[in-house]
Amino acid sequence: MIHFDRFELNNGLKVIFHKDPSTPMAVVNLLYDVGARDESEEQTGFAHLFEHLMFGGSINIPEFDTELQKAGGDNNAFTSNDITNYYETLPANNLDTALWLESDRMLSLALTEKSLEVQRQVVIEEFKQRYLNQPYGDDWLLLRPLAYKKHPYKWATIGKEISHIENAKMEDVKSFFQRFYNPSNAILCVAGNFELEFVKKRVNHWFGAIPSGKKPPRILPLEPEQSEFRELEVERNVPANAFYYAFKMSERKNEKYYVTDVLSDAIGREKSGRLSIKLKKEKQLVSEITAYITGSLDHGLFVITGKLNEGVKFEEFDDALWNCLEDVKKTEIDDNELDRLKLKIRTAREFQEQGLLNRAMNLCFFEMLGDANGVNEEHLIYQSITPRALRSVALEILQKENCSLLKIKSIKDA
Amino acid sequence: MLDRTVAPEIKEVEEVKFVSPKIEQINENVPFFWINDVANATARLDFYFDAGTIRSKSLVASITAGMLFSGSNEKDSTTFHNLLDDAGAYQDVSVTHEYAVVSFYGLNEQMIHIFRIFEEAMNFVIFPQSEFDEIINERKQKLQVSLEKVGVLAQRAFQKSLFDQTDYGRFANLDDFDNLLRSEIVDFFEQYYKKGLAKIVLVGDIHQRDVDYILNQSKKWGMYEVPQFKKDFTNSPGRIHVEKKGALQTAIRIGKVLFNKAHEDYISFTILNTILGDYFGSRLMKNIREDKGYTYGIGSFVSELQHTGYFIIATEVGSEFTEKTIDEIRKEIEILQTELIEKEELDLVRSYLLGQILKSADGPYATMDLFIGVQNHNMDLEFYNRYIQKVRTIQPDELREIARKYLGWDTMNIITAG
Numbered sequence A: 001m002i003h004f005d006r007f008e009l010n011n012g013l014k015v016i017f018h019k020d021p022s023t024p025m026a027v028v029n030l031l032y033d034v035g036a037r038d039e040s041e042e043q044t045g046f047a048h049l050f051e052h053l054m055f056g057g058s059i060n061i062p063e064f065d066t067e068l069q070k071a072g073g074d075n076n077a078f079t080s081n082d083i084t085n086y087y088e089t090l091p092a093n094n095l096d097t098a099l100w101l102e103s104d105r106m107l108s109l110a111l112t113e114k115s116l117e118v119q120r121q122v123v124i125e126e127f128k129q130r131y132l133n134q135p136y137g138d139d140w141l142l143l144r145p146l147a148y149k150k151h152p153y154k155w156a157t158i159g160k161e162i163s164h165i166e167n168a169k170m171e172d173v174k175s176f177f178q179r180f181y182n183p184s185n186a187i188l189c190v191a192g193n194f195e196l197e198f199v200k201k202r203v204n205h206w207f208g209a210i211p212s213g214k215k216p217p218r219i220l221p222l223e224p225e226q227s228e229f230r231e232l233e234v235e236r237n238v239p240a241n242a243f244y245y246a247f248k249m250s251e252r253k254n255e256k257y258y259v260t261d262v263l264s265d266a267i268g269r270e271k272s273g274r275l276s277i278k279l280k281k282e283k284q285l286v287s288e289i290t291a292y293i294t295g296s297l298d299h300g301l302f303v304i305t306g307k308l309n310e311g312v313k314f315e316e317f318d319d320a321l322w323n324c325l326e327d328v329k330k331t332e333i334d335d336n337e338l339d340r341l342k343l344k345i346r347t348a349r350e351f352q353e354q355g356l357l358n359r360a361m362n363l364c365f366f367e368m369l370g371d372a373n374g375v376n377e378e379h380l381i382y383q384s385i386t387p388r389a390l391r392s393v394a395l396e397i398l399q400k401e402n403c404s405l406l407k408i409k410s411i412k413d414a
Numbered sequence B: 001m002l003d004r005t006v007a008p009e010i011k012e013v014e015e016v017k018f019v020s021p022k023i024e025q026i027n028e029n030v031p032f033f034w035i036n037d038v039a040n041a042t043a044r045l046d047f048y049f050d051a052g053t054i055r056s057k058s059l060v061a062s063i064t065a066g067m068l069f070s071g072s073n074e075k076d077s078t079t080f081h082n083l084l085d086d087a088g089a090y091q092d093v094s095v096t097h098e099y100a101v102v103s104f105y106g107l108n109e110q111m112i113h114i115f116r117i118f119e120e121a122m123n124f125v126i127f128p129q130s131e132f133d134e135i136i137n138e139r140k141q142k143l144q145v146s147l148e149k150v151g152v153l154a155q156r157a158f159q160k161s162l163f164d165q166t167d168y169g170r171f172a173n174l175d176d177f178d179n180l181l182r183s184e185i186v187d188f189f190e191q192y193y194k195k196g197l198a199k200i201v202l203v204g205d206i207h208q209r210d211v212d213y214i215l216n217q218s219k220k221w222g223m224y225e226v227p228q229f230k231k232d233f234t235n236s237p238g239r240i241h242v243e244k245k246g247a248l249q250t251a252i253r254i255g256k257v258l259f260n261k262a263h264e265d266y267i268s269f270t271i272l273n274t275i276l277g278d279y280f281g282s283r284l285m286k287n288i289r290e291d292k293g294y295t296y297g298i299g300s301f302v303s304e305l306q307h308t309g310y311f312i313i314a315t316e317v318g319s320e321f322t323e324k325t326i327d328e329i330r331k332e333i334e335i336l337q338t339e340l341i342e343k344e345e346l347d348l349v350r351s352y353l354l355g356q357i358l359k360s361a362d363g364p365y366a367t368m369d370l371f372i373g374v375q376n377h378n379m380d381l382e383f384y385n386r387y388i389q390k391v392r393t394i395q396p397d398e399l400r401e402i403a404r405k406y407l408g409w410d411t412m413n414i415i416t417a418g
Helices: A046-053 A064-070 A092-107 A113-132 A139-147 A162-166 A170-180 A196-207 A256-268 A274-282 A314-330 A335-354 A356-369 A374-383 A387-397 B060-066 B077-086 B108-124 B129-146 B150-163 B182-192 B208-221 B266-277 B283-291 B319-338 B343-360 B364-375 B382-393 B396-406
Strands: A005-008 A014-019 A025-032 A074-079 A084-091 A186-192 A230-236 A242-248 A286-293 A301-308 A403-410 B022-027 B030-035 B042-049 B090-095 B100-107 B197-203 B238-242 B249-257 B295-304 B309-318 B413-417
Touching: A014 A196, A014 A356, A025 A092, A025 A356, A046 A074, A046 A084, A046 A113, A046 A170, A064 A074, A064 A092, A064 B343, A074 B343, A084 A092, A084 A356, A084 B343, A092 A186, A092 A196, A113 A162, A113 A170, A113 B249, A113 B283, A113 B295, A113 B309, A139 A230, A139 A242, A139 A403, A186 A196, A186 A356, A242 A314, A256 A274, A256 A286, A256 A301, A256 A335, A256 A374, A256 A387, A274 A286, A274 A314, A274 B077, A286 B129, A301 A314, A314 A387, A335 A356, A335 A374, A335 A387, A335 B042, A335 B077, A335 B090, A335 B100, A356 A374, B022 B208, B030 B364, B042 B108, B042 B208, B060 B090, B060 B100, B060 B129, B060 B182, B077 B108, B100 B108, B108 B208, B129 B182, B150 B238, B150 B249, B150 B309, B150 B413, B197 B208, B197 B364, B249 B319, B266 B283, B266 B295, B266 B309, B266 B319, B266 B343, B266 B382, B266 B396, B283 B295, B283 B309, B283 B319, B295 B319, B309 B319, B319 B396, B319 B413, B343 B364, B343 B382, B343 B396, B364 B382
Parallel strands: A014 A186, A230 A403, B030 B197, B238 B413
Antiparallel strands: A005 A014, A025 A084, A025 A186, A074 A084, A242 A301, A242 A403, A286 A301, B022 B030, B042 B100, B042 B197, B090 B100, B249 B309, B249 B413, B295 B309
């Protein structure tokens, strides 16, 4: 159970306070309700580029990191297709430094040409390092536009192509900031050994006078229901043939989301999942196979991925996989197996909650979903899942016409 | 009116509490460390075996570690993994040069069940041929993928250049997979696991009765002798390039054989290393990422071994920036050797490091890791008080002296892959 208090400033900033008397550290986590899905198709990669610019100095503070380091703290941030999340960890008695820094960059950024130019270059190197210069590195750049035709999930957070980053202009960056970076579009969490009244006072002191701004309306193109099997085969200089079967699944707030998550564990666990037992151990078709879900807020993907053994043809594997999935749809999982999956989920949750930063991040995330207390209710949803519910989700999503298949063919095999 | 240009007053870290775990001896060579003051239901149980890669020809240590749950006459591998799942356990083995560490993460109430599964696997594992073939196949493909990465190519070449002709400079190549015998795994297991337990580490609120059981049953795996590790390494500087056709980025590794915590200059050197490349505001990050944009990231580190350690600078840069980056790294090192660090920067590094040490002593898991960090070198927690003292008092001239003594450019191994 994670205890918390919640209050809202006059300018609309939602604040969560989580007290932990056992730690000498404090965490400040600030979630902005903006991600790559909020970009326009002609300017992708902006939310992420912007995250980099947030460290380039704000209106009253030339160097963000320097000030935080002086206070003994460190920080980082990440951007996903759905959100942008910033956090600081520092000794609790320097909490004010983190609030000062975060509030100043919410108020206004310095945004110099130099920092834009350098961060454009840094992000281009990140693009190369993570997506272009790794074997299979561009898999998601290929899979997204195959699985999504209209919804902005069709591009990755890094952007659709490098040129979008290269062409980013100062005026675009500024308008992005004005649109998304304001109190009414943010959720703040302060965690540490403090009293509620003290936290209210300090947060109000630093954030209270920031103009509210308007929460930008979100009208995203709807992804039409998929009704045909899609397939893309590309050749790459990679050692082994790789496959990605991506099935559309429910949105994050749907209770089926949790069922689908457990389904991915049931069939996709590395050593003891059904796919691994059937296709790796028994039939020796693959060297590795797993299944997982993307965890997206809008309709996400249930992905089965792995690599073929040398000499195995895609077609041979494909038949075996669909047979295996037919079995999953035909028979209910037994209660023992479901119980062990639930216990593993509980173990994972307990370990996650061990960290102060994780708790703060999760509280903000669930508050954005609608209620921070969701963090405490999630495990009840998991525990209530039945074999029947699993089978019903399997029947619904593991359909050929709901599937997009990416095959990466090793050129050595061509 | 709120003046945002003035930073809030910064309060210094006054005291860091270092808590020692409970210590027991399983036999005279094998200690047990335990922190039971854990606020939630989590527990972690680690078994350290004298079964690192230096103990045998390549692949043997890592394949053995990967096969600990490969099955007995009674239970096959899937059954063992299902049993671990039944206990809600996550299991992990990490193999370094000098150790293999088998770790279990679970709920405290489950830890005794988890241990019993491990105990059965250890006592009765038969390393079935089919499981051996499967892991060989899987690992071979993984290595093929790794060898496509410039970072991996540079790291391998770097370690080879540092430790060539020793057990520390050995790497698996693809044809090693074809020459490995199942019997080599069986022999290695008998020698380095069945008689190679070096320590047990437990974090978690577990019943004393269960702990007694675990220690009692593990006793038979304990080492009879104190293991020996190589002491003398010679540094052989030079420049090596590994060609990778079509690469968009070049991986750079620069460094040398150095020392570990046991050395008198270790603490001063780590402070110098922080300034150079070990935090976001470091000189390398500021210059090569934040000013020039050559890379997504660059860092420098000290990596420790039982009787030595090495210093390394690591980055991946756009291929067209390779030589410029090496020049800038060299310049930054020369500045450390010739100029005195300004008070403002040194004060910042002092505060930053004190904040980090406070963080690294926060919570039972962090506390245990901190303790093991010194225990590995037969030192105690007093080390961290000396460290704090040094962070507070070190002067610019000492830092410059350390840079001159240990960062000579002509002593460096410079590796590029791309």
